[in-house]
Every structure is written in structure tokens, then in C-alpha cells.
Amino acid sequence: MKSLDDLKRIRDAAQKKVTMRGKNDGIRILVGMATCGISAGARPVMNKFVEEIASRDLEKVTVTPVGCIGECAIEPIVEVLQGEERTTYCRVDIEAVERIINEHIVGGKVVSDHVIGKYRI
Amino acid sequence: MIERAHVLICSGSNCISRGAKSLRDEFEDNLNRLGIRDEIKLVNTGCVGLCEQGPFVIVYPEGVFYAQIKSKDVKSICDEHLYKGRIVEKLVFDEALTPEKEVKAFDEIKFYSKQTRVALRNCGLINPDDIEEYIARDGYRGLGKVLLEMTPSEVIEEMIDSGLRGRGGGGFPTGVKWKFAHNEVNDQKFMICNADEGDPGAFMDRALLEGDPHSILEGLMIGGYAIGANKGYIYVRIEYPTAIEKLKVAIKQAKEFGLIGDNIFGSGFNFDIEIRLGAGAFVCGEETALIASIEGARGMSRNKPPFPAVSGLWGKPTIINNVETLANIPAVIHNGAKWFSRIGTEKSKGTKVFSLGGNIKNAGLVEVPMGTTLREVIYEIGGGIPKNKALKAVQTGGPSGGAIPESLLDLPIEYETLVAAGSMMGSGGMVVIDEDNCMVDICRFYLEFTVEESCGKCTPCREGTKKMLEILNIISSGEGTLEDLAFLEKLAGSVKNSSLCGLGQAAPNPILSMLEHFRDEFEAHVVDKKCPGGVCKPLINLHVLENCIGCTKCAKNCPVDCISGSLKQMHKIDNSVCIKCGICKNVCPVDAIVSI
Numbered sequence: 001m002k003s004l005d006d007l008k009r010i011r012d013a014a015q016k017k018v019t020m021r022g023k024n025d026g027i028r029i030l031v032g033m034a035t036c037g038i039s040a041g042a043r044p045v046m047n048k049f050v051e052e053i054a055s056r057d058l059e060k061v062t063v064t065p066v067g068c069i070g071e072c073a074i075e076p077i078v079e080v081l082q083g084e085e086r087t088t089y090c091r092v093d094i095e096a097v098e099r100i101i102n103e104h105i106v107g108g109k110v111v112s113d114h115v116i117g118k119y120r121i
Numbered sequence: 122m123i124e125r126a127h128v129l130i131c132s133g134s135n136c137i138s139r140g141a142k143s144l145r146d147e148f149e150d151n152l153n154r155l156g157i158r159d160e161i162k163l164v165n166t167g168c169v170g171l172c173e174q175g176p177f178v179i180v181y182p183e184g185v186f187y188a189q190i191k192s193k194d195v196k197s198i199c200d201e202h203l204y205k206g207r208i209v210e211k212l213v214f215d216e217a218l219t220p221e222k223e224v225k226a227f228d229e230i231k232f233y234s235k236q237t238r239v240a241l242r243n244c245g246l247i248n249p250d251d252i253e254e255y256i257a258r259d260g261y262r263g264l265g266k267v268l269l270e271m272t273p274s275e276v277i278e279e280m281i282d283s284g285l286r287g288r289g290g291g292g293f294p295t296g297v298k299w300k301f302a303h304n305e306v307n308d309q310k311f312m313i314c315n316a317d318e319g320d321p322g323a324f325m326d327r328a329l330l331e332g333d334p335h336s337i338l339e340g341l342m343i344g345g346y347a348i349g350a351n352k353g354y355i356y357v358r359i360e361y362p363t364a365i366e367k368l369k370v371a372i373k374q375a376k377e378f379g380l381i382g383d384n385i386f387g388s389g390f391n392f393d394i395e396i397r398l399g400a401g402a403f404v405c406g407e408e409t410a411l412i413a414s415i416e417g418a419r420g421m422s423r424n425k426p427p428f429p430a431v432s433g434l435w436g437k438p439t440i441i442n443n444v445e446t447l448a449n450i451p452a453v454i455h456n457g458a459k460w461f462s463r464i465g466t467e468k469s470k471g472t473k474v475f476s477l478g479g480n481i482k483n484a485g486l487v488e489v490p491m492g493t494t495l496r497e498v499i500y501e502i503g504g505g506i507p508k509n510k511a512l513k514a515v516q517t518g519g520p521s522g523g524a525i526p527e528s529l530l531d532l533p534i535e536y537e538t539l540v541a542a543g544s545m546m547g548s549g550g551m552v553v554i555d556e557d558n559c560m561v562d563i564c565r566f567y568l569e570f571t572v573e574e575s576c577g578k579c580t581p582c583r584e585g586t587k588k589m590l591e592i593l594n595i596i597s598s599g600e601g602t603l604e605d606l607a608f609l610e611k612l613a614g615s616v617k618n619s620s621l622c623g624l625g626q627a628a629p630n631p632i633l634s635m636l637e638h639f640r641d642e643f644e645a646h647v648v649d650k651k652c653p654g655g656v657c658k659p660l661i662n663l664h665v666l667e668n669c670i671g672c673t674k675c676a677k678n679c680p681v682d683c684i685s686g687s688l689k690q691m692h693k694i695d696n697s698v699c700i701k702c703g704i705c706k707n708v709c710p711v712d713a714i715v716s717i
Contacts, residue, residue, distance in 0.1 A: 002387045004265045007256065010378075014257035017162075020127050020181045021246055028182070033206040050125045050160065062182040063125045065206030071475035 019059070026060025027105060032077040034068030040075035041093065048097040049078075061105060074116070080104060088116040124162035126203060130302075131177040131245060133168025133328055134363055135485075140191065141176035147192045151199035159201055167332015167367075169245035170486040171232055172213055179245075232483055235502045237464060239472045240448040241488045244332035247368050252374040252693070255335040261380055263454035267346055268388040276347040276454070277303055283458035284470030285450070288622055289315060289406070289443030290518065290547045291623075292469075292536040295450075297368065298440060301430035302348040305438040310350035312341050313434065313441040315355035315411060316364070319403040320519030321570060323550035325474040326444035328486050330357065330364035333448065334371035338381065340447030342392045343454060348440055353394045356411055358401045368396055403520075403574035406431075407622045408441045410576065421576045422622035434512050443548065465491035469535040473549060475517075476629035477503050480555035496530040499553055510555040513654075514638070518547025520567040521627030523634025524560065543634035545627070558589035559654030560639045561646055564631050565593045571628040582625025589632060597657040601647040610636055619645030655716035658701045662717055665692050669713040675705035 001007060010065060013112040031037070031046040042065075049063045069077060077101065087110050099111050112118070123275060130144050145163060152158040169177045170618040174188040178198065185208055187198065194212055201207045208224050216232065217225045228234065238244075255261070267276050280296030287293045302310060315338055318326040341353040350519040357365055372394055375381040383391045397415050405420040412434050433439025449471060453461045462470045469491035475498065478484050482504035489498055491591045495515055499505065506512055514524040523544035525532070527576075532538050536546050554563065568590040577583045592609045595601045613629035613636075620626045636643060645651045652660040665675075671689040683699045686692030692703070694714075706714040 001261075001385060004262075004269060004386060007261055007265055010253060010257050011259070011262075014253035017251075018247065018254055018257045021129070021184075031206070033204065034486075036206070038205070046125070047160070064182055065125075065204070067205060067207040 015106075016054075020062060026062070027059065028081040029063045029105075030066045030070055030077055030079040030081065031063060032079075033065035034072075036068055036072035037075045037077065042076035045076050045078065045092050045097055048094050049101070051094060052097065052101045056101070056106075058101075058105065071116070089114040090116050090118075125160050127162045127164060127181040128203070129164045129166050129169075129177075129179040129181070129245070129692055131167075131169040131175055131179075132165040133172070133175075133245075133331055134177035134361075135168065135172040135324070135365070136177065139175050143192050144176060144178065144190060147195040148199065149426055151196055151318055152176060152203070155199060155204050157204060163418065164248045165250070166246065167244045167249050168328035168486055170241070170328075171214075171483055172485040173481075173483050174485075177214075179227055183208070183224070183232060184228065185224055186214045186217045186227040186230060187212045188217075191709045217239050221648040232485075232487075232502055232504070235467075235497065236488050237311055237490045238488050239452050239464070240329065240336075240445050240474050241332070241486070242452060243336065244486075246655070247333070249334055250370050252335060252378060252380075255333070259455055260335055260451070261339055261449035264342055264346075265386050267343050268386045268390050273303060273347045273349060276343065278349070278564045279454065279458045280450075283453045283455055283461040284465075285446065285461065286469065286536065287443060288445035288473065290448070290521065290545060292546060295442065295446055297472075298430060298442075299344060299347050301428070302350075302438040302440045305431060305611070307438050309352075309435075309437045310348055311434045311439040312345045312348065312350045312353040313411065313415070313436055313439060314341050314353065314355040314357075314444060315406060315408070315441050316355055316361070316444050317399050317402075317406040317411060318359070318361075318444070318548060319401070319406050319574070320521070320548055320550045321567075322476065322478045322552050323519055323548055325486060325549045327361050327364050328476075329444050329448050329474075330361065331367050334364075334367045336448045336451055337368075337444055338371055338375055338394060340442070340450035341394060342381070342385075342439055343450050344442060344447070344528070345392050346390055346495075348436075348437060348438070350440070351391045353392065354397050354434075355394065356397045356399055356405070356413060356415060358399045358405075360401045365396065365398070367638060376688070402576070403570070404576040404622070404624050409622070411441065412439065414416060421578045422624070424621065445549070448478075466533060466535055468537055469645065473534060473546065475549045475551040477551050477553070479516075479552035480506050480512075480558075481553040482507050492533040494531050494533055495525065498534070498551070499530070501554070506553065510557060512553065512566050513556050513558060514554045514560070516544070516552040516554060516631070517550070518551075518630070520543040520570045520628055521545065521623070522547045522550075523630045524554065524563070524638060525634075526638040543630075543637050545630070557654060557656075559597075559652050559656035560635045560642045561593060561597045561652070562654070562656045565590065565597060565636055568593060568628070570626065570627070575624065575628075579619075579621035579625060581616045581619040582621065582628065585612060585620070586625070586628050587630065588612060589616070593632075596643065596646050597652070597659070599646065599650045599657070599659045603644070603647055606636075606643055606647060651717070661701055662696050663694050663699060663701065663703070663706060664715055664717055666713045666715060667691065668711055670711055674708050674710065675714060678704050678708050680704065 078089045078092045080087045159272040178187040410420045410422040429439040474488045613632045669691045683695040
């Protein structure tokens with residue numbers, strides 16, 4: 001350790017290791033991972049979210065597997081929670097994950113093609 | 122791949138003794154079985170604090186707080202929560218569930234939300250074996266700040282301004298103590314961490330050493346820079362094997378990162394830290410005895426002055442700080458004296474860690490701002506007394522402190538108020554005593570401890586404690602007189618005034634405080650020949666009350682067959698045969714057996 005900058009570098013790199021263990025005031029991505037979700041392909045979807053968040057270094061974005069919300073027919077379902085705002089996406093695949101990350105999480109604009117309203121019959 | 126969830130497994134000694142050791146392997150097996158091992162990070166942390174409900178598993182990012190987890194529960198946490206995202210409600214700590222069955226995050230539980238964690242800031246949150254997690258939580262920034270931006274005098278001024286006082290019990294201002302050693306001119310000075318925690322019922326220091334060892338190292342080095350020492354010792358008892366192991370790992374990692382060694386941060390400051398093991402003698406927590414022990418001599422105290430700050434280890438200026446004091450120091454430096462002095466009261470700044478034990482629901486480790494009342498700690502954080510029993514007293518300061526009665530529970534916790542109440546802050550043991558305890562018996566317990574631990578160097582302590590214990594034994598046997606009580610009080614005063622070191626000076630404290638607050642209970646023993654707590658065997662008689670349902674349970678369990686009575690008839694105890702073991706009282710389903 002030769003300088004304070006060295007310490008700061010290690011700190012910034014290591015911070016990813018522990019940020020999850022604090023208050024969650026950022027964006028939460030909930031992936032429906034009940035049996036229906038898993039069989040519809042929720043697992044690669046969740047993994048993709050985790051990978052994208054890691055590779056783009058997005059701060060304060062967490063991914064949490066959750067249970068079934070009841071709309072099993074349109075799984076995989078992903079919800080994005082940001083403060084009071086809740087956006088529900090359906091039939092999410094790898095391609096949709098990329099769009100949600102690019103357009104919604106980073107860009108701040110809801111990906112309207114996949115929102116639940118489009119799928120409700 | 123970055124992990125999407127962190128599973129924290131409490132691996133403090135208390136949880137290990139409750140079986141936490143096998144949990145990690147169990148998680149590894151289950152996560153591998155589900156094929157999600159690389160998505161989940163497993164972290165063995167230090168003590169989480171709520172030891173009564175251990176072992177704990179905390180799952181982030183949700184912060185779900187699972188309590189009393191056994192190996193067989195791990196499967197459902199993995200299958201349900203980690204794989205499918207369904208929180209396993211039946212394993213969640215019951216106070217973390219709202220009446221609507223919503224799961225509260227770990228820091229919203231009453232036990233934690235009432236606390237302010239300064240010394241314990243990382244305990245239970247980071248992996249103590251990973252220096253990077255400590256650095257991520259702003260670790261070693263305080264050290265960097267003092268080495269590169271402050272002079273030793275400025276560091277001392279900052280410490281004085283913060284108002285931090287020694288957490289080992291004495292409450293001497295840390296900055297002032299450092300100044301004494303700083304002002305000494307000498308080619309060699311020493312910093313020592315006093316980790317010889319020995320009070321029965323106290324485990325704060327152990328939890329800190331096990332859960333956040335780097336904060337102790339950092340505190341020690343900041344002190345070293347301030348007083349001009351380049352060598353530090355950590356004196357820890359061999360009865361703390363996990364703490365020693367964690368310290369060794371921490372020292373090794375800090376050396377690898379260049380945080381211990383030569384030219385730290387390129388500042389030209391060198392520091393080395395060594396561990397010294399004690400054999401577990403209570404007296405070695407006293408500064409001069411501790412120094413003697415490190416020097417290789419028998420652990421015995423000597424006269425002061427000269428104080429260690431002037432002439433300590435091998436005759437060199439030496440500062441000895443307690444573990445908790447050192448753990449506070451990096452936080453004080455990093456956040457500034459102003460931040461720290463805003464916490465607490467006018468004379469007692471900051472927080473204090475207590476190990477809450479005895480007759481209390483949530484036994485464990487708590488850290489509260491100074492000025493919090495004892496009642497808040499016991500009832501709001503500690504959850505009160507089990508089985509709705511009445512509280513009789515709280516013993517703070519262990520065998521060196523005193524008992525505080527129910528009537529004084531609204532006292533704010535401060536160094537001075539506790540002394541005025543006849544007790545002391547002590548290192549932080551807080552033992553809750555309920556109505557089923559006998560104060561004479563508790564006095565005997567503490568005196569047995571001090572008799573055993575007296576080093577024997579000075580007569581008042583060596584002979585006085587022994588004599589006081591003899592009198593207490595006479596009182597509890599029912600043979601005592603009022604003269605014995607008066608003599609006990611006089612002797613206690615003499616031992617307090619004439620002993621050489623803190624051990625003897627404080628040994629009579631339990632007796633003096635209990636005589637002050639519970640004299641009627643002592644008098645009941647010598648005058649009425651009764652033990653109100655129903656503990657002193659020669660003074661109790663067991664009786665069956667009218668509400669006996671004649672279930673015959675007591676008679677069946679009596680080891681000496683002294684209970685007579687047939688089914689559905691009221692039973693009777695023959696007190697001439699009874700050995701007062703109390704088994705009948707414990708097995709009675711309707712509480713019909715009482716001791717009078």
C-alpha cells in the first residue's frame with residue numbers, strides 16, 4: 001500500500017462485494033421464479049440480468065428471484081421497482097432483457113412492447 | 122459472474138456452539154445440487170448479536186433474517202428462497218414478521234432498530250477473513266488520513282475533542298491518555314490492545330475480535346502513530362481460539378497489503394503487530410499485571426505511579442487500550458470528532474456495547490448510545506424477562522460492578538450515573554436478575570470468582586475476599602447474625618480502600634451495592650432465617666398449596682420419596698427427609714409447590 005489512491009482503488013473494486021448488504025434504495029428487478037417461471041425460461045433471464053448489471057457496473061440495481069404472481073401463462077415475468085413505480089414485463093427473453101437494461105434501467109424509458117397490458121386478454 | 126444474492130452465516134462463537142459450523146457445508150451441497158452455487162455468495166460473518174436466537178442466516182438483497190437455523194432447514198432455504206424466490210416464513214425470526222405476515226428486513230427488527238452501531242459497525246456484516254470487505258466499508262481510511270494528513274498532535278486533539286473514553290471499564294479519556302505517552306521522550310514506545318476479557322458473562326471483545334479484527338489493528342496503528350510507537354501487541358487469552366485465529370489471518374492479510382510493515386502509505390511510518398497469548402487470568406486485564414505477563418513474568422499488578430504511559434512494557438512508555446475502544450477509533454477518525462461527539466450525552470460520548478445475559482429473552486450483544494436507559498435496553502431491545510417474571514436487579518460491570526435495583530432502571534447509561542448508583546460501566550457485561558434469584562447467592566458467586574482470581578500479592582485482596590466469602594457462606598447457611606452483616610460491610614469497605622489494584626478495589630462492589638439496595642434480603646437470611654429468592658437450600662422449605670390436583674407427578678419424581686398422597690388427593694412433603702432439590706417444584710403442572 002503506497003498511497004491513499006491505492007486504498008481507494010481497492011475500496012472501489014471491493015465495494016461491489018458488499019453494496020448488496022445495505023439499504024436498498026435503488027432499482028430492484030424481481031424475476032418470477034416459481035415452477036411456472038422456471039419452466040418458461042426464467043433462469044437464463046435472471047442470469048442475463050445479473051451478468052448485464054455486473055458487466056455494465058450498474059450501481060444500486062439488485063436482482064431478486066420471487067414467487068409466482070399468478071399470471072403463469074405469460075411467464076417469465078419480470079418486475080422493475082423504482083421507488084413507488086412498478087413496471088411489469090411479461091414473456092421476457094434474453095433479447096428483452098437487453099432492451100429492458102438499455103432502454104428502461106439505463107435510459108429511463110419503459111419498454112412498452114413487453115408490459116403486461118399488451119398480453120392481458 | 123457477480124453473485125445475485127449474499128447468504129450471511131453467523132459464525133460467532135455462540136452460534137458455532139449452537140451448531141452453525143455445519144451450515145456452510147450444507148449450503149454448498151444444496152446450492153451445487155441446484156446448480157446455482159456460482160450465483161450465490163456464502164459469507165461466514167462474526168457475531169450478529171441476537172445470540173439467544175442463533176444460529177442465524179441472513180439473505181441479501183432482501184435482508185431476510187432467518188433464526189435458529191439447523192442443518193435440516195438449509196435445504197428449504199435453498200430450494201424455496203434461493204431457487205424459487207419464496208421466503209421460508211416459518212424459519213424467519215418471529216419478530217421480523219409483521220402481523221400481516223410481511224417480512225421485515227433485518228435492520229427493521231426492534232432488536233436492531235433501537236441500536237446505534239459504531240464499534241460493531243461491521244460485525245455480522247462482513248467476512249472477517251477478507252480484508253477487502255473491511256476496506257470496502259471504508260476500512261483503513263482513518264489510518265491513511267492520520268498518516269498523510271495529520272500530525273500526531275492533531276490526532277490526539279481530535280481524540281480529545283471526540284470525548285471517547287476507555288471502554289474497558291475505567292472510562293479514562295483516550296486522547297488524554299495518549300497525550301501522556303506522546304509527551305514522553307523515548308526511542309521506543311509500545312501500543313497494547315487489552316483483549317484479556319474475563320468478566321463472567323461478558324463477550325463483547327470476543328465478538329469484536331472475531332467479527333471485525335481489522336478495526337482493532339487499525340485502531341492500534343492510529344494510536345501508535347499518535348504516541349510515536351512502532352510496535353503493538355495484542356494480549357488475548359488462549360480461551361478465545363477463534364478470535365486468535367481471525368486476528369492471525371487479519372495480520373497476515375494486512376501485511377500482504379502493506380498496511381502493516383514499513384513505510385505504510387509511503388508516509389515513512391512503520392508499525393508491526395504481534396499477538397501475545399495469556400493463560401486466562403482475570404488479573405491480567407489490569408494494566409500492570411498484563412505488562413508483567415507480556416514480559417514473561419507472573420501476572421501480578423504493581424503500584425502506580427509510574428503509570429504505564431510513562432514506564433510500561435520493559436520500562437518504555439506504553440499505552441494499553443481495550444478492544445472496544447480501539448474498534449471505535451477508526452470510526453472517530455474517519456467520520457470526525459464532531460460526528461462522534463454528537464452521539465451520547467454531555468460527559469459520556471458515543472456508544473457502549475453490552476453483552477446482555479441472565480434472565481432475559483433476547484440475550485446477546487447490543488450497542489446503544491450513551492444516555493439510553495437501562496429499561497430501554499432490557500425491555501425494548503432485550504425483550505424483557507422470560508415467563509413474565511418480575512425484574513429484581515441488573516448487574517453491570519460483572520464481579521467488579523454492582524446490582525442496580527428495579528427502581529433505578531430509568532437511569533441513563535453513563536459512566537458517572539452508574540457509579541452514583543453503586544455500580545460501574547465495567548467492560549459491558551449486563552446480567553439481568555429476576556425474582557427467583559437470591560442476592561446473597563449472587564454475591565457468593567462473584568466472590569468465589571474474585572477469590573479464585575486474586576493474584577495474592579497484597580493482603581487485603583488475598584485474605585479479604587476469602588474472609589468475605591466465608592461470611593457470605595455463613596449467611597446463606599442460615600447461621601449468620603446481624604453482627605456478621607455489619608462486619609461484612611466494614612470489611613468490604615477496608616478491602617475496597619486498601620487493595621493494590623483494581624481487582625481487589627472493585628471486588629467488594631457487588632456486596633456493597635447489594636447491601637445498599639437489597640439489605641432487607643440479607644436481613645431476611647440472618648433474622649427471619651428465610652431466603653426470599655428460594656435459592657439458599659438450608660433456608661427453604663417446600664410446601665404443597667391447596668391448588669394441588671393430585672397428579673402424583675411430584676411424588677414420582679422425588680429422588681428421596683418424601684412426598685405422600687394418593688391420586689387426585691392433595692400431596693404433602695415431609696420436610697425432615699426432603700433434600701430441597703426443587704425437582705417437585707419444577708415438574709408441578711399447576712405451580713402448586715412453593716418454597717417458603
